[in-house]
Amino acid sequence: MSDTVYDLVIIGSGPGGYVAAIRAAQLGMKAAIVESGPLGGVCLNVGCIPTKSLLHAADVLDEIGEAKRFGIKVGDVAFELAGAMKHKDNVVKASTEGVAFLMKKNKVEVVAGWGVVAGRGSVHVKLTAGGERTLTAKNILVSTGGRPRPLPGAPFDGQRILSSTDMLTLKETPGSLLSIGAGAIGIEFASMFRAFGSEVTVVEALPRIVPNEDEEVSAELEKAFKRRGIKTMAGVKVEGLDTGGEKVVVSLVDSAGKPQQIAVDKVLVSIGILPNTQGVGLEDAGVTLNSRGFIETDGFLRTSAEGVYAVGDCTANTPWLAHKASAEGILAVEHMAGQSVTPIDYGKIAGCTYCSPEIASIGMSEAKAKEKGYEVKVGKFPFSANGKARAIGQNRFGFIKIVADKEYDEVLGIHMIGPNATEMIGEAAIALSHEATGASIMHTIHAHPTLHEAVGEAAHALEHGAAIHI
Structure with a gap:
């Protein structure tokens, strides 16, 4: 047995696990994090961060392809995948080193190895460097994430x-x-x-x-x-x-x-992910998994086993989003600490797709709102009529769409496709979390010239049947 009793031992250092460790330290809890791979999990190493690094290279190429429109003459342009991959690797390295720094700064012990829940308040670790160790904890947080799901009958071969x-x-x-x-x-x-x-x-x-x-x-x-x-x-x-x-x-x-x-x-x-819930001792510890192997949790991220919580992609019936996992990690730790917390409203978490044009959305789609029995009204505004989008040459496609309840004017969903949509969705998230109405968004004065003006214009269309600039 370990000679140290931790307030919290976390299995997995992705955006759910490492954020939970930091919040635990801020609350005065003694925390340890068990990780068999590089710090940061899928998101920092083979997910969000590296893909966005490569997508930026794609955006730069597209910008160069349009340079002539802006009076810029460009000579022969050659793309080297190796160079883009090197940039990606440098970004990943800086990000994982950043997590290591945060662990050290917050006095979170990092234990390199494979962690298994070995009973109430016990995590057994097969150490990467050899040997074994058992950590004793008042609470355990499982944040083991997921992995890509193969097509049935056609396993990944890493080549084609x-x-x-x-x-x-x-x-x-x-x-x-x-x-x-x-x-x-x-x-x-x-x-x-x-x-x-x-x-x-x-x-x-x-x-x-x-x-x-x-x-x-x-x-x-x-x-x-x-x-x-x-x-x-x-x-x-x-x-x-x-x-x-x-x-x-x-x-x-x-x-x-x-x-x-x-x-x-x-x-x-x-085609989705498989949860990393096998070989972690969950079922033997009394943790309930659903038919697909994801962990069942309640609104406070507690599993069916006393003292065991779970967050992130390994949990059931919630979106596979890094920012959701971080929010869950904070909530779970604050609940362990006895703070008053409110379960997450999973219907009000923004989702982003970083293609060209970008997509971002939060809340209900028009069809989903109608399915739930709302009588809806819709306001739309295209980027083709937005001055800033014209100025930057990003006005060919895209729009802002606001879906609201016709009776009470409550905003039910905001949907965006177009330039910088993944940044602008922040305004929509604030709107839904604060139960904004179409009128309140319309009366919020949006700076000019900005892409954000399209949100205000869509709200004007929602309230008055037509936007100003179309």
Whole structure:
């Protein structure tokens, strides 16, 4: 047994785990974090941060391609994937080193190894450096995250059938790429590698791409992707992958029921995640998992086992978002500390997709609001009529859409597609968390000239049936 009793031992150092450790230290708790890999988890190492680093390279390439519009003459432009990957690696290194610094600053002990819940208040660690150690804790927080889910019958091979993690280590830009799955991950890589020079196809089993977004957003992205030369196919059933030849042959049935075959150099499978909940001792400790292996928790992130909490992508029925995991980590720790906390409203968490054009949304779509029985009103404003979007040459596609309850004017959802949408969604998050009305957003004076003006214009359309500038 350990000669130290911790207030909290955390298994996993992703954005749920390391943030929870910092908050625990701020509250005077003695915390340790057990991690078998690099600090920062998926998000910092093979997720959010590296992909956004590469997406910035894609954005720079697109900007250069448009330079002539702004009177800028550019000579021969060559893209080197190795250079973009080096930038990505440098960003990841700085980020993980930043987490290590924060652990040291907050006096959180980092134990390198594989942690297993070994009973009430006990975590057994197989140390990376050899040997074993048992940590004793008043509370345990499981933040083990998830991993890419393979296509049934076609496991990842790291060469031609690729996970999102594999995509981050490519040595050359593929001539052709097909993404199976048109959620955030598949769409971001499709957008990125089209900018890098690949011929890109995206297929989606559900009736439309980015199926979690408002239907009008899906339609607008499809138009934008078509202009960029990205082929999208929705309502598609993938029948199989043949890797026996020079190219991967993807057999599918399209939305009309017609069999097709598409031959490509690489296939990205982005159909969701599997939880990292096996081999962690959860079931033996009395932690309930759902049928898919995700951990069941209550509103305070408690599991069915006393003293064991869980946060992040390993938990059931919540969105797979890094910022959600961090919020959960803070809430769980504050609950352990006896503070008064309020369960998270998962319907008011912003989601972002960093393709070109960007997508961001929060709250209910128009269809979802109607499904829940609301009589809704909608206000929209296109970026084609926004002065700042024109000035920066980003006015071809995109809009702001506000969905509100017709009776009480409460804003139910805000949906964005267009330039800087992933930054502007912050205003929408404040609006929903503070129960804003369409009128209150309309009467908020938005600075000119900004992209944010489109939010105010959409609110004016919501309240008065028409925006000012269209």
